Amino acid sequence: MNQLGVRWTADQVLALAPDDASRKAGSRLGTAGPWSETGSSGSGAVWGLCRGSGGKPYRTVVDMAGSSPAYKCSCPSRKFPCKHALGLLLLQAADERGLRAAAPGAAAPGAAAPDWAQEWLTARRESAGRQQEQGVAGGPDGELGNSAKAVDPEAARRRAERRAERISTGAxxxxxxxxxxxxxxxxxxxxxxYQLWEETAARMIDAQAPGLAARVRELGAIPASGPGWPVRLLEECALLHLLDQAWLGRDRLPEPLAATVRTRVGLTRPAEGPSVRDHWMVLAQYDTPDAKLVVRRIWLYGRNSGRTALVLSFGAAGRAPEIALPPGLMVDAELTYYAGSGQLRADLGELFGLPVPIDAAPPGAGTAEAVGAYGVALKDDPWLESWPVVLSGVIPIPAEDGWQLADEKGESALPVAASALSRPGLWKLAALSGGGPVTVFGECGHRGFTPLAAWPDGSAQTVALVDA
Known part of the structure; x- marks a missing residue:
């Protein structure tokens, strides 16, 4: 945004929406018509009054400081962000005049927020400051996070042993x-x-092994997945057997692999170790919702360290996860990685300043190198479905049974995963290329390549290929 050190695009704003209905409703409010008394500050706040069906306009304020935007609106919606917050951000992203176009009563750039907005902003930032000083992850009500609670090491050891025994019984x-x-x-x-598999999965939940339960449910769905299912079922049975045996013999494994096995069965530990500060480029962000939970995956690339990181954020069904980092931005931040082979997943720590647009596409490799990188990763984690890679100088071309990404010389190519063939992002990628080379970020796995973001040749403009 022009007043916040970075101007978000409409696509980046809509990536914050919790669902398609909110995207459509927010888009309708992204014009000056329903808005008045709008403004923004250099500290990352945006506010305005939106005319609704009632007698009083809705008071909407967005705080862009911190690891993700925060929203406050007087409307009765239970969605976060609501359509009014999305509309306000779309209005700011619309053109250089941004919120000043929303007359009457628009504030001058950098003006102080009105009392109703400033009161919430002050309370929120004071609470965040207290939590940072205390080193805890509390909520806005000031509750202490787990790290502030006293831990009895002996009691924790006994609980861990009991859970390990239950997981072994389940395996x-x-x-x-x-x-x-x-x-x-x-x-x-x-x-x-499917019922027998569901009963087996429930037994794994009882054994406190949610990772095993998830893989069992996937097994149960394979017989109904179409032609060739026996081969796929045998492959997945072999991987599940390997995981069972790895857990039962975990004491004989190297520690990085043992940590991976613990994670795969569902026995996770907090991120620990030294943090990595870098300018992290946001390559992709997308949500995978189910009936109870929305999981947001955010892929980052460290411009200086060259490391890739996966930040996960969770939200209840119908609510957007807490962390939102739209693709195309870069944040100066600290990450702490989880233990395990590959070490991709990380927790987002302190942010130093506001996000800024990335100034260049991430460095990439050819299709053969991408397959090789996935193969190396499989050696450390045999249960890995895919590996993040950046392909440079590739051209999307139709193939007999779908699409593929071929290098400029035509010497090698990667098939596009079947799950991505029906997504509109594939056609966006083809249009972006126009028969010429592009840089593409995505996930390379045994089912093919899933494109998530792209950059035209020589451009720093990130084009998201998957909806959040």
Missing amino acids: TELEQRLTDLLRGGLATAEQTG
């Missing part, structure tokens, strides 16, 4: 289930239906 039971399946033949999986 042993799962091994018997897989043995029964293979002894009876894979065809029995289609006959028995």
Whole structure:
């Protein structure tokens, strides 16, 4: 944004929306018509009054400081951000005049916020400052996070041992289930239906092994996945058997691999170790919702360290996750990585200043190098579905059974994953290329390449290929 050190694009704003309905409603409010008394400050605040169906306009304020935007609106919506917050940000992103176009009563750039907005901004920032000083992750009500609570090491050790025993019992039971399946033949999986798998998954939940439960549910869905399902079922059974055996023999594994196994079965530990400060380029952000939870995946690339990081954020169904970093921005921040092979997942720590637009596309490699990078990663984590890679100088071209990304010389190519073929982002990528080379970021796995963002040749403008 022009008054905040960075001007967000409409696509970046809409990436904050919790669902498609909010995107559409927010887009309708992204014009000057319903707004009055709008303004923005150099500290990252945006505010305005939006005319609604009632007698009083809705008071909307957005705070862009911190790890993600925060919103306050007097409307009754339970969605965050609501359509009014999205509309206000779209109005700011519309043109160079931004909020000043929303007459009457628009404030001059950098003006002080009105009392109703300033009161909330002050309370929020004071609360954030107290939490940072205390070194805890509390909420806006000032509750202490887990790190502030006293921990009894001996009690924690006993709890960890009991949980490990339950997981081992679950893994042993799962091994018997897989043995029964293979002894009876894979065809029995289609006959028995999904219920038996769901019961097995519930047993893994009882054993406090949510990672095993998730893989069991995936097994149950394979017989209904179409032609070739027996091969896919056998492959997944083999991987699940490998995970079971790795857990049961974890004491004999190297520590990085043992940490990966613990994570895969669902036994995670907090991010620890030295933090990495860098200028992190936001390459992609997308949500995967289900009935109970929305998981947001944010891919970052360190401009100086050359490291890639995955930041996960979670939200209840119907609510956007807490962290939002739209693609195309760069943040000066600290990350702390989780233990385990590959070390991709990280927690977002302190931010130093406001985000700014990236000034160049990330460095990339060819398609052959991308496959090689995935192969190396598989050596450390055999259960890895995909690996983040940046492809440079590739051209999207149609193939007999879909699309592929070929290098300029035509010597090698990566097939686009079947799950991405029906997404509008693929056609956006083809239009962006126009038959010429582009830089593409995505996830390379055994099912193909899933494009997530692209940059035209020689451009720093990030084009998101997947909706948040």
